[in-house]
Amino acid sequence: MRIDKYTRQSIVRAIMADVPKPDKAKRRTDLQAAIVKAMSPAVRKVFKESPGALKTHYFGDVLYDNVNWGSRELVVGDVTKEKLDELAKPYKEEDDAIHAAHSKLESAIEGCTTRKSLMTRLPEFEKYYPTEAAPMSKSVPALANVMADLSKLGWPKK
DSSP: OBOOHHHHHHHHHHHHHTSOOOOHHHHHHHHHHHHHHHSOHHHHHHHHHOGGGSOEEEOHHHHOOSSOTTOOEEEOTTOOHHHHHHHHHHHHHHHHHHHHHHHHHHHHHHTOOBHHHHHHHOGGGGGGSOOOOOOSOSSOOOOOOHHHHHHHTTOSOO
16 A cells, blocks of 8 residues: 555654653743742842843743743843753753654655555554555446447547
């Protein structure tokens, strides 16, 4: 059975849907707590009284999810860029691992054009593969005299 590009993409999406996703809300609270801990005592005091008065930083790559578009900035106060990168590094590594696994899976599946080649290359994902299509009817009507019938109707048009 031949597998088209759309079906291969659907297989990859279905497999990746079963991979646990990182909890972006928990990431946000954990990262903000770590940033507050890294602030100087005076800035931490201002953060507790008026967090909106402090500098923010965009963490789109670490806090991005499809649900909560507006929560990619955190209050960073006087924390340096190097320290922010250090605090966000575990989350970036987790995201990179997910993206790398997705790319490897996509490459492996894109190289297959039949169900048999999918089963040979990646048998552990069999439940995601389409099943062999059975014929609609066991008794297919015989096609006879198609040309004669079309000729009676005036085919080919002169």
